Amino acid sequence: MTAEELKNYLQSWDDSLEFIEKIPEEVALFAALEDIPSEWLNVEVPLSHFKGIMQHLKSDENTAFDYLFNMTGMDWGQELGVIYHLESTRHGHILVVRVRTADRENPEIPTVEDIWKTAHLHEREIYDLLGIRFTGHSNLKRIFLTPDFQGHPLRKDYEDDYMILRK
Amino acid sequence: METNTQILSTEDLRSQEYFLNMGPQHPATHGVLRLLLTMDGEIVKNIEPDLGYIHRGIEKMVEYDTYRQIIHVTDRLDYLSSHMNNEAVALAIEKALEVEVSDRIKVIRTMMDELTRIASHLLWWGVMGMDIGALTTFMYAFRDREMINEIMEKTTGARLTMSYNIPGGVMFDLHPDFVKDVKAFIPHMRKVLPEYDRLLTGNIIFQRRMKGVGYLSAEDAISHGASGPVARGSGVRCDIRKKAPYSAYDRVEFDEIIETGGDNLARYQVRMREMYESLNILEQLVDNIPEGPYQMPMRTLIKLPKGEFYQRVETARGEFGVFIVSDGKKNPYRVKFRSPGFSNLNALIQAGRGVKLADLVAIMSTFDFVIPDIDR
Numbered sequence: 001m002t003a004e005e006l007k008n009y010l011q012s013w014d015d016s017l018e019f020i021e022k023i024p025e026e027v028a029l030f031a032a033l034e035d036i037p038s039e040w041l042n043v044e045v046p047l048s049h050f051k052g053i054m055q056h057l058k059s060d061e062n063t064a065f066d067y068l069f070n071m072t073g074m075d076w077g078q079e080l081g082v083i084y085h086l087e088s089t090r091h092g093h094i095l096v097v098r099v100r101t102a103d104r105e106n107p108e109i110p111t112v113e114d115i116w117k118t119a120h121l122h123e124r125e126i127y128d129l130l131g132i133r134f135t136g137h138s139n140l141k142r143i144f145l146t147p148d149f150q151g152h153p154l155r156k157d158y159e160d161d162y163m164i165l166r167k
Numbered sequence: 168m169e170t171n172t173q174i175l176s177t178e179d180l181r182s183q184e185y186f187l188n189m190g191p192q193h194p195a196t197h198g199v200l201r202l203l204l205t206m207d208g209e210i211v212k213n214i215e216p217d218l219g220y221i222h223r224g225i226e227k228m229v230e231y232d233t234y235r236q237i238i239h240v241t242d243r244l245d246y247l248s249s250h251m252n253n254e255a256v257a258l259a260i261e262k263a264l265e266v267e268v269s270d271r272i273k274v275i276r277t278m279m280d281e282l283t284r285i286a287s288h289l290l291w292w293g294v295m296g297m298d299i300g301a302l303t304t305f306m307y308a309f310r311d312r313e314m315i316n317e318i319m320e321k322t323t324g325a326r327l328t329m330s331y332n333i334p335g336g337v338m339f340d341l342h343p344d345f346v347k348d349v350k351a352f353i354p355h356m357r358k359v360l361p362e363y364d365r366l367l368t369g370n371i372i373f374q375r376r377m378k379g380v381g382y383l384s385a386e387d388a389i390s391h392g393a394s395g396p397v398a399r400g401s402g403v404r405c406d407i408r409k410k411a412p413y414s415a416y417d418r419v420e421f422d423e424i425i426e427t428g429g430d431n432l433a434r435y436q437v438r439m440r441e442m443y444e445s446l447n448i449l450e451q452l453v454d455n456i457p458e459g460p461y462q463m464p465m466r467t468l469i470k471l472p473k474g475e476f477y478q479r480v481e482t483a484r485g486e487f488g489v490f491i492v493s494d495g496k497k498n499p500y501r502v503k504f505r506s507p508g509f510s511n512l513n514a515l516i517q518a519g520r521g522v523k524l525a526d527l528v529a530i531m532s533t534f535d536f537v538i539p540d541i542d543r
Contacts, residue, residue, distance in 0.1 A: 038475055042475075066390065067389050068392060069392060069394070069479075069486060069488065069510075070488050070490060070503065072490055074492070083490075085477070085488075085490075089389055089403065089404070089405070092410070116390055116392070117387070117390045117391045117513065117517070118390065118391050118392025118510050118513050120516075121216075121512065121513050122392075122509075122510075125509075129226075129227075143219065144219035144222040144542065145219060145222070146219075153224060154226065154227055154501075164227075
């Protein structure tokens, strides 16, 4: 599917939502992000329905996103979040999904380890460097840094007087 | 009276799981990778990688670098695919600025890619033989890899970390000897590759170590995010050069090598056959290097427009991706390097379960890890 067809197809999910229970009327399932110049379709998914949508993106015959080729942890200043790059090896189309959380003290996002196994190491990396906790992950602990390391270095407010020179 | 055989009946014999520490200073891990193995006798039950021994925080570091500086850092990810890593960043910057480079630049980049790929596969082949006890392969591979290193050295001034790409072109024009050297290299390589097969591929001990060992199904390969020869050995079509052609790959004819065995031998054969395809690509381009500028006019201080830019390339190890989030300043807001080794390591956890310890060494060889690529 092309990006335009994909967008229309995903928006049709808003009407037939048998795969997620009880959706409040005001929540838009997919907010297509038009302002980001990209060759692929960018969508944002509300955190409350994130897991169900991700499962459906893989299991639905017409989308069949079976290859999670990149996971990027993001710090947007106020919010933390993750960007998922999904590809379907059957159809060849690509979708960029993002999810964000405003809680900086205890950010939690459901794991997708059980949907795409590659997330196992990627989620550990994001937890290590950005401090996002993936609920339901089988072995969530630091991967690159030592277990007694304080803080999460890829956060924008991370301070290190010795290693990072502030101009 | 009980006999000894009765005391040792199988019901009383029990095995106990134990931990084994492999690395970080283990010759077969090719660098500082530490694997925590849960063993039952000689059988590997579970693998837990312990990373970070050469984690340099490159993704944080580049947030303080300009776009021209970033390219030089990517050499230090997968140092055997340094040219492709450079190219990914250069292509991402060009995509963001909507710069179309000249045909000459595209062809130079593609030829350098394929030379780098052959050099990387040669090193892998030599070291792979050494890992399973065949020392001769190392000498053969390094003898022939030297020819590529000399071609690189003449044009770029460096043998390994070349930093040859810059945004909008390449750093220098080709050396006058380049065409002559490549033309001498192609027939030499065509002659020695069958020699390699006679030396190692047909060896019965080697075949026993390879066939049916370290099986990875196509479904698992996709789910674990494997790419490159590891996924193609399991029958997954994942070559970025075919899926999303960049540089001059849309104007050359070559086959995407697919093996369906999913075992060590399949991954081995993918790389061996890929070297022939790389030679085909080189042969098609070496006589047709177009005239034109080798650098496009670019600003000294590059500022990308606000947005997100992703570029995928096929390195010798698989799919390498650069994800740049820009807020319009001279430094990127966030850069993520999608390294093939990190995801392939995930697949090793799957493929290495239930094998014998000595086979794990062979499996790791066919996965072809470069540790700085995993650690970043």
